[in-house]
Amino acid sequence: MHRMKTDELLQLEVCIERLDPASPSYSLIKQDFLRRTAGYVGESTVDRYLQYLPPHAHSFQDLRLFDGIQHFQMDFLLLIDGTLTIVEVKNYKGKIIFDFNHQQLIRELDGREDIFPDPFIQVEHHTVQLSRWLSERGFPLIPIQFFVVISNPQTLIETRGHDSLSYKKRIMRARRFPHLLQSLKNPNDSPAWTDDDRDTFIRIVANENSPYNGSVMKKYGIMLNDLQWGVECPACSKSGMKRRRDHWHCECGRKSDDAHKKLLMDYALLLGPEITNATFRQIAFIDSEYIARKLLTENCRFNFGNTKNRRYYINMDI
Numbered sequence: 001m002h003r004m005k006t007d008e009l010l011q012l013e014v015c016i017e018r019l020d021p022a023s024p025s026y027s028l029i030k031q032d033f034l035r036r037t038a039g040y041v042g043e044s045t046v047d048r049y050l051q052y053l054p055p056h057a058h059s060f061q062d063l064r065l066f067d068g069i070q071h072f073q074m075d076f077l078l079l080i081d082g083t084l085t086i087v088e089v090k091n092y093k094g095k096i097i098f099d100f101n102h103q104q105l106i107r108e109l110d111g112r113e114d115i116f117p118d119p120f121i122q123v124e125h126h127t128v129q130l131s132r133w134l135s136e137r138g139f140p141l142i143p144i145q146f147f148v149v150i151s152n153p154q155t156l157i158e159t160r161g162h163d164s165l166s167y168k169k170r171i172m173r174a175r176r177f178p179h180l181l182q183s184l185k186n187p188n189d190s191p192a193w194t195d196d197d198r199d200t201f202i203r204i205v206a207n208e209n210s211p212y213n214g215s216v217m218k219k220y221g222i223m224l225n226d227l228q229w230g231v232e233c234p235a236c237s238k239s240g241m242k243r244r245r246d247h248w249h250c251e252c253g254r255k256s257d258d259a260h261k262k263l264l265m266d267y268a269l270l271l272g273p274e275i276t277n278a279t280f281r282q283i284a285f286i287d288s289e290y291i292a293r294k295l296l297t298e299n300c301r302f303n304f305g306n307t308k309n310r311r312y313y314i315n316m317d318i
């Protein structure tokens, strides 16, 4: 089971690569990128341990559903023996302190202290949203439980304040999580779902899952011209290969036939699959309209519009 990076993480990755570090948005985007990368690594760790769940367990990753009011996103949702389990994964370095009195999470690292919102506030709310979602679709009520799983085995975990809601036992290490889950039995008096309910649930969730598909460029107000474009050399990674008659040439001496493919992919990821000849020349540093047309025709699925403002549709499988 190999986890895919989300579209948002891929967009952030390309943005960081191409944005001038002196740009005002750079540090914000970098933070966002690091946070999501940590999330990705943490969830991949949990993926590994979830393989130890019993075979009849069903697990969904990165699930984003709409409760009728707003979307909610769960790192994991598990369906095991008539119980739903929401899992929030946290991947932190250093020491974390769950402060139950003030509902906050404190992270201490390299002599610095950062405050984050208490993850239990979020998963608790997800429980309410998921119940609402289930009842609107006519599913019989079944128990929903939640856990915060710490994926980095080196994280030092502490709690502080009065644990009036018994949250401490809902904080788990990734490695122990599948074993503890299996030891939690479904209360006998709760009406379990039939096999039909279970199958319907799995089908509807898969149908309604709507991953975030927003634009990082829009979110941070970045324009095409804010990014450093150019065809990247596959050998030395320097951007700005020069187009010769039938190949790309880098000052390091490397030649390439298809180095523009990555550029087109990056463009499509950040700005969508449509591109014009003029924009392509601008980002690939090509003077010749003819060469640009030739490359676009080779790498695009189709084009539309008249000759002057023809738009090409970048083929994402190039």
Ligand SMILES: [Zn+2]
Binding pocket: 233, 234, 235, 236, 237, 238, 250, 251, 252, 253, 254
């Ligand atoms: Zn080079």
